Amino acid sequence: QVQLQESGPGLVKPSETLSLTCTVSGGSINRGGYFWTWIRQLSGRGLEWIGDNDYSDIRNYNPSLKSRVDISVDTSKSQFSLKLKSVTAADTAVYYCARRTYFGSGRYDPNKYYIDYWGQGALVTVSS
Amino acid sequence: EIVLTQSPGTLSLSPGERATLSCKTSQSVGSSYLAWFQQKPGQAPRLLIYGASTRATGIPDRFSGSGSGTDFTLTISRLEPDDFAVYYCQQSGSSPLTFGGGTRVEI
Numbered sequence: 001q002v003q004l005q006e007s008g009p010g011l012v013k014p015s016e017t018l019s020l021t022c023t024v025s026g027g028s029i030n031r032g033g034y035f036w037t038w039i040r041q042l043s044g045r046g047l048e049w050i051g052d053n054d055y056s057d058i059r060n061y062n063p064s065l066k067s068r069v070d071i072s073v074d075t076s077k078s079q080f081s082l083k084l085k086s087v088t089a090a091d092t093a094v095y096y097c098a099r100r101t102y103f104g105s106g107r108y109d110p111n112k113y114y115i116d117y118w119g120q121g122a123l124v125t126v127s128s
Numbered sequence: 129e130i131v132l133t134q135s136p137g138t139l140s141l142s143p144g145e146r147a148t149l150s151c152k153t154s155q156s157v158g159s160s161y162l163a164w165f166q167q168k169p170g171q172a173p174r175l176l177i178y179g180a181s182t183r184a185t186g187i188p189d190r191f192s193g194s195g196s197g198t199d200f201t202l203t204i205s206r207l208e209p210d211d212f213a214v215y216y217c218q219q220s221g222s223s224p225l226t227f228g229g230g231t232r233v234e235i
Contacts (some may be wrong), residue, residue: 045229047218049227111221
């Protein structure tokens with residue numbers, strides 16, 4: 001059974017960089033068919049996709065955050081990481097790491113990746 | 129980006145009743161680029177349906193998904209106490225991936 005676990009500071013000061021790491025166990029991070037994903041939940045309800053990266057460093061980012069985000073994968077440690085620069089109070093949220101898995105068959109369809117595993121979530125508060 | 133609008137915001141039902149949840153997208157997401165998730169308090173969302181109508185592993189058959197284009201539906205045929213939660217739809221047909229605002233199913 002694949003498990004994902006977020007780790008990192010729960011409190012970040014405004015204008016600083018939010019850094020979180022997700023450790024993957026029970027499955028390989030070093031293979032195709034997956035995107036390693038970060039999603040956040042604002043105000044307990046709204047879910048926002050931040051972006052993702054696969055093991056070969058193909059990156060996809062939400063345009064609304066792209067200028068501030070970096071998602072990297074470390075296959076040697078079975079981890080992937082999120083860095084979000086220049087944070088403000090609006091970045092306060094529960095941050096989830098997740099896996100998007102390819103569920104297609106036959107001809108490759110890049111739209112057929114679906115989020116099938118999630119971490120438990122990490123609350124990050126931006127405050128001085 | 130594609131906006132997903134879920135309705136109703138809250139659905140008040142009793143165990144054994146049928147729940148019908150709607151998800152409308154601002155642009156077509158094709159016939160199958162839609163997923164449904166269930167979230168309980170303090171937990172991460174759980175994948176219920178992908179490809180608009182395929183149940184994920186371990187999901188009971190009282191959950192079913194349908195629809196295409198811009199109109200999608202999640203149906204829970206007979207509500208069980210464990211089903212009272214918030215449900216989200218999510219599209220993967222266009223980047224950025226986006227989620228609906230959720231429907232709360234309450235007793």
